[in-house]
Amino acid sequence: MSATASKVCLLGDFGVGKTSLVARYVRNTFSDNYLTTVGVKVDSKEVPLPDGAARKLVIWDIAGKSGLDALNMSYLRGASGLLLVADGTREATLRSAVDLLLQSRTLLPDAHAILLINKLDLVDRWEVAPATLVELRKSMPVIETSARQGDGVEQAFLEMATRLNA
Amino acid sequence: MNGPSVNDRISPELERQIGRLLFEKMQPLLLEFDRDWHLVNLHGDAALFGFAPDNAANSVQQLQDLFLGMPMDGAIDLPFVQMPNGRNAHVHLMLVDGGHQVLLIDAQGEHDRQQAQQQVGNESFLIAQQKDKAVRQLRQIRSELESQRNRLQEANALKNALIATLSHDFRTPLASIFGYLHLLEEEPDAPLETRNSLRALRRNANYLFALAENLLEYARSETRSSLLAPVVTDLEMMVEDLDQMFRVQAEDVGLGFSITLDREPGNPPVLDELRLRQILVNLIANAIRYTQSGSVKVSLAWRGGSLVLSVRDTGVGIAQEASQAVFVPFNRAGNAGNGGAGLGLSIVKRLVQQMLGTLEFESRLGEGTCFRIELPDLTHLVQKVDAPVESEAGQTHADRASSVLIVDDDPDMSHLLGEIMAGVGFRVRVVADATRAVEQALADPPDILLVDVELPGLSGNTAVFRLRAKGYRGHVVTISATPTEEARKVALNAGANQFMTKPINIEQFTRAMLRVRRSD
Structure with a gap:
């Protein structure tokens, strides 16, 4: 019997590492070259869950923007989960991620949302303060990730799959 | 007037020609599915979009995933979707009787143009942001360095002030030590053991004096x-x-x-x-x-x-x-x-x-x-060379110099000066502050006034100035622990005839006092 599939969209400002997170998770690869995404790339991966079940994630890597336009809204339709991605070295991208979440709530009021703060490997250059993350954790799950080194990546998608399966 | 003819209808032939042209440009692939997503028919080049005929089920699943969770109640447009082979297409889902059709139109050219444009814009933005950040960090570093430099300068100034104060304050006790040493060394009948002890005292006092001088000079050179x-x-x-x-x-x-x-x-x-x-x-x-x-x-x-x-x-x-x-x-x-x-x-x-x-x-x-x-x-x-320290700036007192008023708040020092002056025949009076010195000098003018600069309350220089302003004409010797030309000038300007620095050379001092008396 095939695993239940869920659509999960990655949203965030450009250059925060959404495509790299998917590449790390789905293909276990990483490239230092930044190539902006136009439109959407769709990948899928089946996630085995601790209880023995599995959940297929259809992952939509949507072009990075600080706000949602009509095009991005059309990509969001049918999503059950949102991975909001920010770049720890650029605090403004954290504000964008929160804005994107608020805007997407009009279309997806019940979607599960997890905030990923990427570029953990550059933590010495982070602008996002630990105290800010403590505050954010009170309202949503927050995971620090590094697409370059893989830290937190598996954990992020597993967390989403677990929440979708609950 | 001759001009282009206008026709609001395109002829069927022209329409067919345009259709062929667009069809060739867009390279569409039309896939027809029944209600259960079984592929019924396929028109166009499936390989162009990465759909392998031998793995049709997987390709169909990928297409089906695109519409996961979406309400299938009308047409759906998904522009710029990356296909399994990496090529980009516009995806359109259309509902038809008994099933639905999915139309893929090649969008690689448009995708590449937009990507190139956005890439430049995004990279420029990121570089500008990094530059701003670097400039902010540099400013912060500069500001930190400046505040560190200020703190260091402040600490250095405090250190120099401390050194200067300490070395200055060494002079008064050293003056006493040298003076009493001199008196003891003059004792003709002192036993050998005592003489040796006095030599050790002088050696160490010399060392302390040189050290104090050097520290003062070191601090002075750093401050100006x-x-x-x-x-x-x-x-x-x-x-x-x-x-x-x-x-x-x-x-x-x-x-x-x-x-x-x-x-x-x-x-x-x-x-x-x-x-x-x-x-x-x-x-x-x-x-x-x-x-x-x-x-x-x-x-x-x-x-x-x-x-x-x-x-x-x-x-x-x-x-x-x-x-x-x-x-x-x-x-x-x-x-x-x-x-x-x-x-x-x-x-x-x-x-x-x-x-x-x-x-x-x-x-x-x-x-x-x-x-x-x-x-x-x-x-x-120098335009006018100053007189040597032991020479007199003006001999104005008329009477024979036989009385001295010593003004010093350090009892050891005033006692020492008193011993020396009494030893060469002067009548000695001692006061410890400038106000009393002015009162006594006016009430009973001494032939010589020996005055320390650093006194509690009024300074010695102020006392001398007041006395001169009230007509005191005796010989004034100012003694200071500050061995600078500036201190000397201040003392002479206030009205002193001589300026001596601590520790004083007793023999030199005694000779100078005797010269004052002989000159009268």
């Missing part, structure tokens, strides 16, 4: 550039003073000691006397400190408008590689075991430079060192 204070310099007196200061010290450690002066007649030397004395004190003290056996020979020669002085010892010598390090403050060039703060030579070098002179030295390890310094006459630097 020292101005030269050229005065007619009594070299004979200086040689006599240095001989008295160092002969006993050298002899106590078994060294021969000589100090000679070769002076051409006329043309009195105009030099910065305080600095010259400090140079000699440092060089001689170093020579004695670093010589275990043999001798220390000092010579001064005043000829042709310049003073040449040399200090030659038969001591440990200075290694070639340490020849520059010896002039670095607090560096003792490997002779750490011999005592001393390591300031002497650095100060000598600075003082020589300030006096526009030259310094050179020759040294052989284990054989000795000879420092040679040449200092030019400084007459050209």
Whole structure:
């Protein structure tokens, strides 16, 4: 019997590492070259869950923007989960991620949302303060990730799959 | 008028031609599915979009995933979707009777154009942001460096003030020590043990005095550039003073000691006397400190408008590689075991430079060192050369000088001065503050007023000024622990006839007082 599939969209400002997170998770690869995404790339991966079940994630890597336009809204339709991605070295991208979440709530009021703060490997250059993350954790799950080194990546998608399966 | 004909309908033939053209450009792939997503029909080049005929089920699943969760109640447009082979397409889902159709239109060209455009914009934005961040960080670093520099400057100023205060405050007790030493050394019947003890006292007092002088000079040079204070310099007196200061010290450690002066007649030397004395004190003290056996020979020669002085010892010598390090403050060039703060030579070098002179030295390890310094006459630097410190600025008092009023809040110092003055026949009175000094001097004017500058309440200079303003005409000697030209000028401007610095040379002081009395 095939695993239940869920659509999960990655949203965030450009250059925060959404495509790299998917590449790390789905293909276990990483490239230092930044190539902006136009439109959407769709990948899928089946996630085995601790209880023995599995959940297929259809992952939509949507072009990075600080706000949602009509095009991005059309990509969001049918999503059950949102991975909001920010770049720890650029605090403004954290504000964008929160804005994107608020805007997407009009279309997806019940979607599960997890905030990923990427570029953990550059933590010495982070602008996002630990105290800010403590505050954010009170309202949503927050995971620090590094697409370059893989830290937190598996954990992020597993967390989403677990929440979708609950 | 001839012009293009306008027709609101496109002919069927033209429409077919346009359709063919667009079809060729867009390279559409149309997939027809039944309600259960079973592929029924396919039109176009499936391979262009990465759909492999031998893996049709997987390809169909990927297409189906695109519409996961979406309500299938109408047409759905998904622009710029990356296909399994990486090619980009516009995806359109259309509902038809009995199923649905998915139309893929090639969008790779448009995708690449948009990507190139956005790539440039995004990279520019990121670079600008990094640049802003770098500029902010640099500003912050600069600001931190400035505040650190300010803190260091503040700490340095405090350190210098502390050093200056300490070395200044050394002078008054040292003046007492030297004075009482002198009185004790004059005792003709003192036993040998007592004389030896007094020699040890003088040696250590000399060391403390030189150290205080050096620390004061060190602090002064860090806080401001020292101005030269050229005065007619009594070299004979200086040689006599240095001989008295160092002969006993050298002899106590078994060294021969000589100090000679070769002076051409006329043309009195105009030099910065305080600095010259400090140079000699440092060089001689170093020579004695670093010589275990043999001798220390000092010579001064005043000829042709310049003073040449040399200090030659038969001591440990200075290694070639340490020849520059010896002039670095607090560096003792490997002779750490011999005592001393390591300031002497650095100060000598600075003082020589300030006096526009030259310094050179020759040294052989284990054989000795000879420092040679040449200092030019400084007459050209002053329009009117100040009188030597022991000369009188004006002898205006008429009566025979036989009474003295000593004004000093340090009882040891006032007692010492009282002993000395009484010893040469003066009638002595002592007060401890400036207000009482003014009252007493006006009530019963003394022939000589010996006044300390640093007094509680009114300063000694203020007292002198008030007395002069009220007509006091006696001889005023101001004694200060601040050995600067500025302090001397302030004292003389206030009305003093003489300015002496602590610790005073008792013999020099006594002779000066006797001269005042003889001149009346």
